[in-house]
Amino acid sequence: MTETLLNTITHDVQSARMKYMNTTAHLSTQPNSLKELIDLIYQAFATNEVDIDYVRTIMTNYKGDTKEWQQYVKFQPHRYTRNLVDGGNGKFNLMILCWAESQGSSIHNHSNSHCFMKCLQGTLIETKFAWPNGENEAEEAMHEIGRSELKDGKVAYINDSIGLHRVENPSHTDTGVTLHLYVPPYDHCNVYDERTGRANETHVTFYSRGGQLTKEE
Amino acid sequence: METTLPLEDDFDFEDDVEDFDDTLNYSHKNLNDIDFNELLTTIKSPNRVINFELNSNKLLVVPNEIEKFQSLITLELSNNQLVQLPHEIGSLKNLKNLHLKNNALSDLSFPKEMLQLKQLELINLIGNRFKQFPHQLFHMINLKEIYLSSNQITMLSDQFQNFTKVEVLYLGANRIGNIPDSIGCMCSLIVLNLCDNRLRTLPRSISRLTQLKSLSLHNNQFCALPPDIIRLDLQELSLRNNPLVVRFVRDLTYDVPSLKELAARTIKLHKINYDDKSIPKVLVDYLNSAKSCLNPKCKGVYFESCHKSVKFVDFCGKFYLPLLQFLCSPACTSTSTCQMATTHSDDMNSKFRKVLLG
Numbered sequence A: 001m002t003e004t005l006l007n008t009i010t011h012d013v014q015s016a017r018m019k020y021m022n023t024t025a026h027l028s029t030q031p032n033s034l035k036e037l038i039d040l041i042y043q044a045f046a047t048n049e050v051d052i053d054y055v056r057t058i059m060t061n062y063k064g065d066t067k068e069w070q071q072y073v074k075f076q077p078h079r080y081t082r083n084l085v086d087g088g089n090g091k092f093n094l095m096i097l098c099w100a101e102s103q104g105s106s107i108h109n110h111s112n113s114h115c116f117m118k119c120l121q122g123t124l125i126e127t128k129f130a131w132p133n134g135e136n137e138a139e140e141a142m143h144e145i146g147r148s149e150l151k152d153g154k155v156a157y158i159n160d161s162i163g164l165h166r167v168e169n170p171s172h173t174d175t176g177v178t179l180h181l182y183v184p185p186y187d188h189c190n191v192y193d194e195r196t197g198r199a200n201e202t203h204v205t206f207y208s209r210g211g212q213l214t215k216e217e
Numbered sequence B: 001m002e003t004t005l006p007l008e009d010d011f012d013f014e015d016d017v018e019d020f021d022d023t024l025n026y027s028h029k030n031l032n033d034i035d036f037n038e039l040l041t042t043i044k045s046p047n048r049v050i051n052f053e054l055n056s057n058k059l060l061v062v063p064n065e066i067e068k069f070q071s072l073i074t075l076e077l078s079n080n081q082l083v084q085l086p087h088e089i090g091s092l093k094n095l096k097n098l099h100l101k102n103n104a105l106s107d108l109s110f111p112k113e114m115l116q117l118k119q120l121e122l123i124n125l126i127g128n129r130f131k132q133f134p135h136q137l138f139h140m141i142n143l144k145e146i147y148l149s150s151n152q153i154t155m156l157s158d159q160f161q162n163f164t165k166v167e168v169l170y171l172g173a174n175r176i177g178n179i180p181d182s183i184g185c186m187c188s189l190i191v192l193n194l195c196d197n198r199l200r201t202l203p204r205s206i207s208r209l210t211q212l213k214s215l216s217l218h219n220n221q222f223c224a225l226p227p228d229i230i231r232l233d234l235q236e237l238s239l240r241n242n243p244l245v246v247r248f249v250r251d252l253t254y255d256v257p258s259l260k261e262l263a264a265r266t267i268k269l270h271k272i273n274y275d276d277k278s279i280p281k282v283l284v285d286y287l288n289s290a291k292s293c294l295n296p297k298c299k300g301v302y303f304e305s306c307h308k309s310v311k312f313v314d315f316c317g318k319f320y321l322p323l324l325q326f327l328c329s330p331a332c333t334s335t336s337t338c339q340m341a342t343t344h345s346d347d348m349n350s351k352f353r354k355v356l357l358g
Helices: A013-024 A034-044 A052-061 A066-072 B033-042 B064-068 B087-091 B112-116 B135-139 B181-185 B204-208 B227-231 B244-248 B259-269 B281-288 B346-353
Strands: A002-004 A049-051 A081-086 A093-099 A114-121 A123-129 A144-151 A155-158 A164-168 A176-183 A188-192 A199-203 B023-025 B051-053 B074-076 B097-099 B122-124 B145-147 B168-170 B191-193 B214-216 B236-238 B307-315 B319-327
Touching: A034 A052, A034 A081, A049 A052, A052 A114, A052 A155, A052 A176, A066 A081, A066 A093, A066 A114, A093 A164, A114 A123, A114 A144, A123 A155, A123 A176, B033 B064, B064 B087, B087 B112, B112 B135, B181 B204, B204 B227, B259 B281
Parallel strands: B023 B051, B051 B074, B074 B097, B097 B122, B122 B145, B145 B168, B168 B191, B191 B214, B214 B236
Antiparallel strands: A002 A049, A081 A093, A093 A176, A114 A155, A114 A176, A123 A144, A123 A164, A188 A199, B307 B319
8 A cells, every 4th residue: 555645646546556566665674673674764765655564564573672772762750752763854753752651642643644653662552532523612522443552563553544542551560662653754733632522732842862862842 | 780880988999909899780680589698698798789680580588688788779679579578678778779669568568677768768669569558658758759559559548748858659550549638748749640540539738739740640530620730830641531520420419508507607608706605616616617619709608518510621721621619509600510512411501500529
């Protein structure tokens, strides 16, 4: 399944199939290190098309070594942290999120970007929600459409057409670490109140970039 | 991970030719008690060890020899199978950080000598089997971080006033039904984790925690929160998976005030004088227990029968909280008690006006 990043409509199914065959067929699917994974991602996004299956495959296959991502692992007692690994020259953002015991995110959307999320350590729970009914003024509780566990290197994928989600570390004894890939990158998204469906726009920041703490708030 | 920390007086070059390593790392070594005993006899200068890492082994006991490690500041014993701590633990006069996460400790595991650890700053007891908050901790006035998540604690005694230096308190994943008032005395508290418990409300004293930045309340039984909570300057508040307004609004009863209460309200409202020469002392005490109605335009008071109403308040521009207000009568709510419109019948709307939390 190939998706075009920019809004171009492909009338020619044949040529679409050819594009699919060409973009990633020549690339390896087995990244042996974080650096290799990043190289493969750069190559995969060399054109404006995102081969979701391919990206999912390489994210899943990346086994990785805790030493490789140690410099991005930073826990905070107040909330989970977002630590930028690679800014992708503006095409993608690869980051590591660190969830201390019992930390979780709010319900959020993904600003029309693709989101791949891989569990590197611990166990996370992803709860998906349907988009709130924006038609009338009436507020109603948001509707849960799925809940799944993410552990042992498993990769989850979401985009706005699938729905919204919340990610949390349910454990009180173990921390969680996840690897996220966003295509294209975004710095604003909406957070939703589960009880009413009300949305608030929020600015997303990084706790660290390339292992260095930022002063973003 | 054997970093050598600078020792305070290390001027005796004749003593040790090589560098003394004051951190001993024996974690993840599958050590059982026999191995551990052997290990302890081989350590030279135990009295100079500052950090002792023994986590993720198979230890069932901590041997008495631990008392030789008089300089110990950090003792890491997480992920073992400890059932008890030895008396000798109390002799570690320099111990500041005690890590005991994921062991089998319970209410009878601490020896009385535990009380001697008055300099302790961090204690991690996550993932053990405590059914009560260890009372020995109440005497450790230098504690800064207390981790007691994932135990089986059902209640907290009202003794938190000594914890004036505590900055982090983790009590998640227990069975706590109530937070005592003395929690308001923890003036240094920055992080309070109460998620995954059985809490329905917080004491009003929570508003005194001026340093509080992170409050975890998710997975509880909260129907509403005390209005004083808006005085806090929180960076993070988690409220997911609480029944909040959606559920509680369906239970409704309204207790009509008793004649005694109505008479008392009138006395207070008209400022009629009373003392224990004119009426029995028990009534004087009753009259003195009057609480003021929260409606700023109302001068009324209430005793037992109050109208609890829920007002949704936008908090820090991020959260939309249901706050509980105590009012002397339903007439004191100027706006409708709940802004949450439902698509159900008008029945619900009329119920909103007569809401009383159970």
